[in-house]
Amino acid sequence: MCSLTTSSGRRWDGAPSTPWRLLSLRVAADSPNRLLRTAQRQRCRDCGHRIDWYTRAHGQPVGLHPQELDAAAVPVSCRWHVDSGIAHAAGDGTRWCRIPHPVLCPAHEPTEQWTSQLAELRRGLAVRTRRLLDTGALTPPPPSDPPAAEVSVCRPARPVLQILYGRYLAARPIDDIQCVAQTRRRHRCHYRVLAPDAPAGIWTLMPATATRGQLALPAADMAVYDLTHIPYAEQLRWRTQRCPAHAAAPQAADLALAEWEVFDPLLHHWHIHSRLPATSPGRRKRP
Structure with a gap:
């Protein structure tokens, strides 16, 4: 039995119905590496939290915190923004910015003067790191500077x-x-x-x-x-x-x-x- 009604291209509430178009990820033939853009994620060996890796303009990678933060709560020297997949060490003029992971990593000593928002965020990361260590999900790495x-x-x-x-x-x-x-x-x-x-x-x-x-x-x-x-x-x-x-x-x-x-x-x-x-x-x- 076939329906006699034809699709009008709209949902029941009148909103336009746009079918999802599957996008295939490809690696450019002239790329210096075979790294997919959506695969540049890694876990910090010291704290176990996620890091998003981006390439800077001169080709060196930088690990950024996965979430955007209010630029007013981040020191100027720690503000980063991502444009067309390239990370730049400066703000982009908006009220949001990215921050390098080592600035927030609980395993590193702070190098910048923290605001109350950054201190609260780092405290939450430290609690999650302690939970990972207690459950055995994270194994602390050996000391980086042995005798x-x-x-x-x-x-x-x-x-x-x-x-x-x-x-x-x-x-x-x-x-x-x-x-x-x-x-x-x-x-x-x-x-x-x-x-x-x-x-x-x-x-x-x-x-x-x-x-x-x-x-x-x-x-x-x-x-x-x-x-x-x-x-x-x-x-x-x-x-x-x-x-x-x-x-x-x-x-x-x-x-x-x-x-x-x-x-x-x-x-x-x-x-x-x-x-x-x-x-x-x-x-x-x-x-």
Whole structure:
């Protein structure tokens, strides 16, 4: 039995009925990474709260609090706004703004003079962090600055890697570097870049040379995780920060930004170590 009435394009109350049009997310072929715009979300390792990652005009990422705040309650130096997916460190003239997550993170000491609204918001985040810790949903990370002797003998918290004849500073130890690809369940891949069945790097001592005409450094040699001896495809996999499975699936999008930072011997002198780390599975020393 068919209805004899035809659709008028309006709902029962007279409002126009506009069908939802499904929008497919795509990755541009000329994009420097395969990161989807709606997938730039991550949980803070220190407090467990959500962070929205945006790219600044010069290409570096910045983590912002997911909610907009009243600009009158935020110090001028902490006001950010997002325009066309690019984050800018200034207000946009409206009464709303964004704020960097480290300013509100309960795990960090405050660096700005807080207003009563920001203090109340941070207090609420601290209560939620304590609840996550009590229930076991959040595991606090180890101290970021361990004693120098422990770092030198055991493993660097932020090692220096030699990839494609360039040096990069990692955000975490070698065997903790996580794949940034997105799984079919829209979660971040939990596998590590250092795979047991893939070629591994070699810890070696290299000259701590300066760059861009800088003066020579007092340290003669530094510990570097050298990957230049492995095949080019494997070095490229490390540079894109992917596990072997997702390196073979280039159509998979990225769920996070690669955590590499171009190593500068003067800016990152704190992470220069003159002794090789202790041996452990997945690590080798160059004789």
